[in-house]
Structures are given as structure tokens and as C-alpha cells.
Amino acid sequence: MSQVEISNLSKVYTVGGEEIIAVQNLSLTIEKGDLLAVVGHSGSGKTTLISMIGGILKPTSGSIVVDGTDICKLDDADLSEYRNRKIGFMFQFASLLPVLTAMENVLLPRIFAAEGGANHHRRAEEYLDALGLADKRHAFPGELSGGQQRRVAIARALINEPRLILADEPTGDLDEETEADILKLFHQLNREKGISFVIVTHSSEIAAECRKRCRMSHGVLEHEV
Amino acid sequence: MTTKTRPTKFGKLAVALRNLKRNAFRTTVLVSAIAILVALLIFATFFTVSVSATIEKASDRLGADLLIVPVGARDFAQEFLLESKQKSFYMPKEILPRVQEIEGIESATYQTYLETITGLCCDVAEAQIIAFDQDTDFIVKPWLQNSIGRALGPGEAIAGIETYENLGLELLEVEKTMFNKRFKIVGVLERTGTGLDNAIFMTETDLQEIVAGGSSPLKKDQISIIFAKIGRDVDPYHVGLDVEGNIIEVDVVTRREMGSELLRKLSDINKIFVLSTVMGAILTVFLVWAIFSAIANERASEIGIMRAVGASESHIVRLFILEVVLVGVLGSLIGTALGTYLFMSLTKSFALLRDLSVPVLSFRPLPAYLLQQSVIGVASILVGTGICIAGALGPINRIKRLEPHVSMKGSLLCRR
Ligand SMILES: Nc1ncnc2c1ncn2[C@@H]1O[C@H](COP(=O)(O)OP(=O)(O)OP(=O)(O)O)[C@@H](O)[C@H]1O
Ligand SMILES: [Mg+2]
Numbered sequence: 297m298s299q300v301e302i303s304n305l306s307k308v309y310t311v312g313g314e315e316i317i318a319v320q321n322l323s324l325t326i327e328k329g330d331l332l333a334v335v336g337h338s339g340s341g342k343t344t345l346i347s348m349i350g351g352i353l354k355p356t357s358g359s360i361v362v363d364g365t366d367i368c369k370l371d372d373a374d375l376s377e378y379r380n381r382k383i384g385f386m387f388q389f390a391s392l393l394p395v396l397t398a399m400e401n402v403l404l405p406r407i408f409a410a411e412g413g414a415n416h417h418r419r420a421e422e423y424l425d426a427l428g429l430a431d432k433r434h435a436f437p438g439e440l441s442g443g444q445q446r447r448v449a450i451a452r453a454l455i456n457e458p459r460l461i462l463a464d465e466p467t468g469d470l471d472e473e474t475e476a477d478i479l480k481l482f483h484q485l486n487r488e489k490g491i492s493f494v495i496v497t498h499s500s501e502i503a504a505e506c507r508k509r510c511r512m513s514h515g516v517l518e519h520e521v
Numbered sequence: 522m523t524t525k526t527r528p529t530k531f532g533k534l535a536v537a538l539r540n541l542k543r544n545a546f547r548t549t550v551l552v553s554a555i556a557i558l559v560a561l562l563i564f565a566t567f568f569t570v571s572v573s574a575t576i577e578k579a580s581d582r583l584g585a586d587l588l589i590v591p592v593g594a595r596d597f598a599q600e601f602l603l604e605s606k607q608k609s610f611y612m613p614k615e616i617l618p619r620v621q622e623i624e625g626i627e628s629a630t631y632q633t634y635l636e637t638i639t640g641l642c643c644d645v646a647e648a649q650i651i652a653f654d655q656d657t658d659f660i661v662k663p664w665l666q667n668s669i670g671r672a673l674g675p676g677e678a679i680a681g682i683e684t685y686e687n688l689g690l691e692l693l694e695v696e697k698t699m700f701n702k703r704f705k706i707v708g709v710l711e712r713t714g715t716g717l718d719n720a721i722f723m724t725e726t727d728l729q730e731i732v733a734g735g736s737s738p739l740k741k742d743q744i745s746i747i748f749a750k751i752g753r754d755v756d757p758y759h760v761g762l763d764v765e766g767n768i769i770e771v772d773v774v775t776r777r778e779m780g781s782e783l784l785r786k787l788s789d790i791n792k793i794f795v796l797s798t799v800m801g802a803i804l805t806v807f808l809v810w811a812i813f814s815a816i817a818n819e820r821a822s823e824i825g826i827m828r829a830v831g832a833s834e835s836h837i838v839r840l841f842i843l844e845v846v847l848v849g850v851l852g853s854l855i856g857t858a859l860g861t862y863l864f865m866s867l868t869k870s871f872a873l874l875r876d877l878s879v880p881v882l883s884f885r886p887l888p889a890y891l892l893q894q895s896v897i898g899v900a901s902i903l904v905g906t907g908i909c910i911a912g913a914l915g916p917i918n919r920i921k922r923l924e925p926h927v928s929m930k931g932s933l934l935c936r937r
Pocket of ligand 1: 343344
């Protein structure tokens, strides 16, 4: 059963009167439990695409139907709840709040969650431990390396147990060993919890390990087998 | 593994506090600005409310509708009764029956004021002596009833509360000499909130004896003031005019006019207060606006991140409002304390307040007084917080509208 149905999706940025077509007439289906890699040249529209799927960027036209709802038609409150509950977003760049500790950054999405749930603290600790940050729980982002910050962001994306994780170059500045660890974690979550993944990457190795691959080029999507 | 178990509750408040702590200097500037404004507001309000309440209470408590005094002594009388400045002014006693004859006057009584002369004739420090006529009196009687429950006998005197305190008459039943006559101080009156608090009372009969003995500068059959009550349905102003028209030797002050000179001064002071408070408020709004504009720009990418992980526009607004309210409430609380402290400590250096017969912060009933102070305090906190919110609302509204994707562009890297 399809989890996300994208049809005829376009995004046009207007900068100084000039139009930049970042995503053009794109259609894509993400099935439950998919592990999809998106590759493509710099500037091909990858970040733009997953930002729209993640509900942090409004498309110019087209629809994104998630679990039967077109998220392009949601109001701010519902769209925010969608981002909070259904999506785990990992940004291309470091994205931690400097005033919060690693632990608090991981727990940040809980602040905006509509319904309370138990065990976040324990779960946050578990994720941090699993990502090798057990001794950095109370460190501030400024005290962490780039790779450590990125791992905190991964734990944050997981805290609300989303059904879909959108990862924009999640291993961009990590060493190979850590990169492998993270991929292992992704595979494990995908296998054991059925979480779907869309992973934007430049690495052909990562892409090779994913079950599905597609390539973006000048805003257009080409499926690969 | 360092398991520092910190079971701190992590929520919006924690984030707001952390953000305020991040730039302690800026927070301090904001809190101080609000505090200064609220202190000014509190001070101005206390000042105004106290002065006018004191004047009103004092004139009410005298229980007379009209004060009839010798021509020219109008201000003296008010100064004595409201501001307890020692005064002596006299008119012939034969004016009393003439006042009583005038239509509309229901009852009238008189008092005679005499200043003690330390060392010469008296062993009390300088105080105003009031002789009153027990047969007609309605001014002192209620207080006398409360205090000793009977009329004053010959050779007895009773002290106003301030006199009692000032003269150190802690032990009752003391003997004092006034104008070479021995008096027994038999009690102390409750606080009246008028100039009566600063006097020592004796009966008319005793005063006549002193006058006859020649040891006072007073001549026979001289009185200082006539208090009159008027009928229920007559206009005090018209009766007053009648009295002045019929008896050229006197001036009349109606109850409503009492303290009008003070109130006029007060209203000028008030204008200055209002003007400076309004200007202060405008300045503070600008300051808050400027600071929160800077904050909103600085945190654009952080707000984008919060939006991306599920914060709605209203979450962002609430988070900022929380920060603003924390600043506003803290500033207002400090301001309220500061304003109250300033008011209490500066009371003595304002002639207008110093001269009022009632210690401004002590009038009764206490619960009503406390309620009033609390209302002023709460109102000031609301005003301070409101001003803070007013200044921050613009920047907050601007920032919440940014699309998360857009607000995150650029400076995403965490700065050290
Ligand atoms: N906020 C924006 N305003 C205007 N143009 C934008 C904006 N964001 C992206 N673009 C343009 O849209 C196009 C696609 O950008 P996008 O960030 O999606 O590329 P990408 O595939 O993620 O690139 P990279 O691999 O370098 O991250 C680019 O030409 C970029 O210049
Ligand atoms: Mg990108």
C-alpha cells in the first residue's frame, strides 16, 4: 500500500523577478517500508523535493497525498502536526538549537506534540547511546563536532517514532565507520519497525544499499532500477 | 558512561528561560527598562491616590458640612485641619448664635486653638491645644466615646494619637502643666486622620479658667472656628454664601472645598506624572520592539528548525510571548517593589505628603487599603507586561509567517 502519492509536483522559486524551476512536474509513489535513495547533481532539486514532502515548503502546484490526505491543503496547525507526528526530518546542514543540550535537542519535537506519550526520556537516551553519544547527553551543540551534531539530529528525527524519515545527506560529514553505523541503524529501523526512508545522498555506496533508487536531474525525476 | 540523571521537566518554559539566559545583558536591559517604567507608574499612582484619599478622608471625618472661620483664616484652618500646621486665629464668640440663626444650619459648635509655649508656662513640647465645648460638640465626641467612653471632666485632657506619640506620653494618667494649670492626660484618641491627631484636647470650661488666670495670650470670649452641620436637603454652598453674606467677619469653607487648594496642586503634579509615564511607555515599547526585532532576525533559522520539527505558528508565538511575559512580569515585579520603596522613602521629602496630617500609608481600614495597593500592583504588572507584549508583537508576527524552509536557509551551522 502506498504511503505517499506525489503527482505533478512543481516548485518554482522566484528570485528578483527571475523564475527558477527547482522541481518540475514530478510524480512518485513511496510504499510503506520503502528504503529509497535519491541521487543527483548539486542543484538538481533534491532538497526542494524532500522539503515539500516533509511539509516545510509549499509546492507551486501538484499534490502530495500522505495516508489519504493531501498535505498541500492542510492549514498551519494540521501541517505542523503532520511534520511533528509523521515525519522525521534530517537536514542537510547542522540544525540543532545552540541553547539546548544534546538531550534537549532530541526532545525538542516532544514540546510541540499534541498528545503526551511516555518514555521519551528513556528513548532519547537509548538513541543517543546507540549513536555513540552516551557521554554527550548534556553537552551543548557548540561543544560537539560536526558529526556528533548530525547524530544528535538523527536521534531527534526518531524521537516521535515517525512513519517516514526524510534524510538530506545524513552522512555528509561523517567518517566511513560512523556512516556505516548510521546506515545499519536505518536498515534496522526499516526492517524492525517498518519505518520508510527517503535518503538524499551523493554516495553511490549508500544508494547501492537502498532497495530503490532514483535520480534527479534539473528538477525532473528518473527512476532507476 | 556519565549518567547524570537530570529529571528536569523539559518544556516551553525551559526553552524560553534558556533563550533569556543566552543573552543576559539584553535581558537585563529589557527588565530594567520595564522596572523603571513600572516604578514610575507605581510611584505616581500611590502619590496621587494617597494625597487625594487623605484629603477626602480627613474632610469626611471631621463630620462638619461647613467650617466658619475669621475672615482671612480660610487657608489657616484648612492647613491646620488637613496638614496639621500649628495655627492661631480668633474671632469673637458672639458670632456663634448668629451662625445658629441662619436658615439651613442644623447645629453648630466651636473650638478654640491655642499653642503651647515650651518652658514658659507648659511642660509639654509644642503642641496645638484645642478647647471644645462639650455641650454642643459633635466633632470630638465620637472619638472621645471610643477612647474613654465618657466626657472629659474638669482638669482632664486627652491627647491626639500623633501628639501622644510625639510627646512620648506612653504612660497614661500623667500629669502635665499647661498654662500653669495641672492637667491629667486621661487617654489618647484613636487616629482620626485629621489635624485633631496633632492636638491636646481640653474642655472649654478649663480654657476659660486659664484665660481668667491670665497665663495665656488669649482674651476672654475668643474662639477660633465654628463647625456647622446643615439640614439634609439644603445645599451647603448656598448656606455658606448666606453665612458669609450675613456675617461679614467670617469666611466659610464647605466640606467639598476642603483641600481644594491641595487638590489643585496635585492635579498639576499629576499632569507631569502622566506625561512622563506616557513618554516612558513609548520609549519602552520602542526599546522592546528594537530588541525583539534583532532577536527575531537572529533566531530565524532556529525558528525554522522548530517549525520543521512540528512547531505551528501559534507555538512559535506562544514561545516568544512566554519569553516576553517572563521579562515583563519580572520587570514589573521589580518595578513595583522599587516604586513602593521609593514612595515610602521619599514621602518625607515631598512637602505635600509630609504636611498631610495622616501618615500616608497608615490609614484604615487596613483590608481596604491592602486591597487598593494590590489592585495598583496588579494593574502595574499588567501594564508593564502589556507594554512589553505591545513592543514585541510586531517582530513576532513577522517571524512566525516565514516558511520554515526559507527561514532556515543560510546560517544553519551552530555557532560556537
Ligand atoms: N529558497 C530558494 N530560493 C531560490 N532558489 C532556490 C531556493 N532553494 C533552492 N533554490 C534553487 O533551486 C534549485 C534546487 O535547489 P536544491 O537545494 O533543491 O538542490 P539540491 O539538489 O538539494 O542541491 P545540493 O545537492 O547542492 O544540496 C537550485 O537551483 C537552487 O539554486
Ligand atoms: Mg540539497
